[in-house]
Amino acid sequence: MKKFNILFSFLLGLVLTYAQQTPAPIQTEAFTIEGATAHLGNGKVIENSLLMFADGKLSFVGDARTRIARQGKVIQASGMHVYPGFIAPGKSLGLVEINAVRASDDQDELGGMIPHVRSIIAYNAESQVVESLRPNGVLLSQITPKGGRISGTSSIVQLDAWNWEDALVKEDDGVHLNWPNSFRRGRWWLGEPRGFQPNKQYADQVEEVANFMTESAAYGKGPSSIQNPAMEAMQKLFNGSGKLYIYADGEREIIDAVTTAKATGIKEVVLVGGYQAVGVADLLKKHQVPVLVQSTHSLPRSEDHDYDYAYKLPRLLVDAGLLVGLQNASASNFQTRNLPFYAGQVVGQGLDKEVALQLISGNTAKILGIDSNYGTLEVGKSATLFISKGDALDMRGNQLTHAFIDGRLISLESHQTELWKRYEGKYQRQ
CATH class of the missing domain: 3.20.20.140 (Metal-dependent hydrolases)
Known part of the structure; x- marks a missing residue:
């Protein structure tokens, strides 16, 4: 019985920790998201938006036609949507x-x-x-x-x-x-x-x-x-x-x-x-x-x-x-x-x-x-946000391409996405 309990605890530990993604490191590179429809979380929308953030904070939220130098890595997100986390x-x-x-x-x-x-x-x-x-x-x-x-x-x-x-x-x-x-x-x-x-x-x-x-x-x-x-x-x-x-x-x-x-x-x-x-x-x-x-x-x-x-x-x-x-x-x-x-x-x-x-x-x-610090996309607040291919409130459109927490580019993989990709490949080959 004791051996069974030890084995059960070991297997449970494997289940609880399997597929956990390594947390993202602190943001060191600035990011710019250009061209997306930005839903600010306060009722406002910017159709052709420009968002920039560094050191975990939003430094610019406005129109993409604004003449301002883009910072760091630029993500072209035309046709996509940006939301606060x-x-x-x-x-x-x-x-x-x-x-x-x-x-x-x-x-x-x-x-x-x-x-x-x-x-x-x-x-x-x-x-x-x-x-x-x-x-x-x-x-x-x-x-x-x-x-x-x-x-x-x-x-x-x-x-x-x-x-x-x-x-x-x-x-x-x-x-x-x-x-x-x-x-x-x-x-x-x-x-x-x-x-x-x-x-x-x-x-x-x-x-x-x-x-x-x-x-x-x-x-x-x-x-x-x-x-x-x-x-x-x-x-x-x-x-x-x-x-x-x-x-x-x-x-x-x-x-x-x-x-x-x-x-x-x-x-x-x-x-x-x-x-x-x-x-x-x-x-x-x-x-x-x-x-x-x-x-x-x-x-x-x-x-x-x-x-x-x-x-x-x-x-x-x-x-x-x-x-x-x-x-x-x-x-x-x-x-x-x-x-x-x-x-x-x-x-x-x-x-x-x-x-x-x-x-x-x-x-x-x-x-x-x-x-x-959270909840809306505003200058000075945390860069906790994500980019979706479509409407994030619709399960057909909620398809994330990038997600950031405090400016850190985080993994969107999980045990479920790994299984999805694994079996999608299996059945597509048949």
């Missing part, structure tokens, strides 16, 4: 490799209120899942713990690194709270009716969360002889250096969550999910609460909703005047690579294409607090 928030990328293999799953910890659990130290930069995102233009992500009432603290990374220290973009950016549900599914195996029914413990669960917030606020206002790591981790929410990400969907839950957080002195709140957020849009605008929409490809949860309610929810929230981003809530991290196509689907629901692009670039950067 897409950002995937609220994902457990690098924390779980194979859901069915417990040894590769480090996305949650024991305990209900554990804001002091930091996801970043468990992040595996050499994950096969992580490298599979880059060929679709997803170049940054918020690495988020899961489970429990307060899951822990997330951090933001770029997706081409040797280790978590190299990957780090913003450390311990926020705490993640799963708000209680006022309704729950009936446990039919215990003889309860099927379907949803009121959660009789909802008031007690809300009080438990509110008390923890209140105690954490009081803990930070005075000296304590006893150090409490959980309450220490909450202090970033009260001094404004971190955000509280609240996962809630119903109107009652959203109202209770936002009002409770604000009443206890939490500075910045982000709503994740927000299935019924349209009905409480005024409250969210009052408290400047942005929304990261989940599960746009899903059936309506209420018979009162349109059949395509989930599909058009991002547009409804944008129309209501809220700051909106997309968070693909699929159980599989591999599906995060489809994030651009979720944004493209919203275009089919009536949202302008450049506004839809902002849902996974400029808007998400603002929500995560990294917009000073």
Whole structure:
């Protein structure tokens, strides 16, 4: 049995590290991209663009007809498109490799209120899942713990690194709270009716969360002889250096969550999910609460909703005047690579294409607090961008030729692209 376990661990190690591409070195040569249609991520488009960057920063973003000396290596991209690197928030990328293999799953910890659990130290930069995102233009992500009432603290990374220290973009950016549900599914195996029914413990669960917030606020206002790591981790929410990400969907839950957080002195709140957020849009605008929409490809949860309610929810929230981003809530991290196509689907629901692009670039950067350096193509910001042969929000057009993170020309190869090329050659020869 011991020999079997050793062999299994060895094989698992091979699976988890196979085909990992060597991270790109620091940019030493300037680059110029000329002739492409540049989608800046802030709603603006430059049809015949000129972008130049050196030392990891954009030095020029403008019209290709501008009389200015081209820098370094010139990439002629006429007929192609340039985009800022897409950002995937609220994902457990690098924390779980194979859901069915417990040894590769480090996305949650024991305990209900554990804001002091930091996801970043468990992040595996050499994950096969992580490298599979880059060929679709997803170049940054918020690495988020899961489970429990307060899951822990997330951090933001770029997706081409040797280790978590190299990957780090913003450390311990926020705490993640799963708000209680006022309704729950009936446990039919215990003889309860099927379907949803009121959660009789909802008031007690809300009080438990509110008390923890209140105690954490009081803990930070005075000296304590006893150090409490959980309450220490909450202090970033009260001094404004971190955000509280609240996962809630119903109107009652959203109202209770936002009002409770604000009443206890939490500075910045982000709503994740927000299935019924349209009905409480005024409250969210009052408290400047942005929304990261989940599960746009899903059936309506209420018979009162349109059949395509989930599909058009991002547009409804944008129309209501809220700051909106997309968070693909699929159980599989591999599906995060489809994030651009979720944004493209919203275009089919009536949202302008450049506004839809902002849902996974400029808007998400603002929500995560990294917009000073990422999310849009502007002079002085990070040269984290990619070139696509066609429309990156359409799976038929999303074909990357180059991708850069902080000016570094990164590999677009992955285990999947290697298999594709291997078998494409096999069957083309037959």
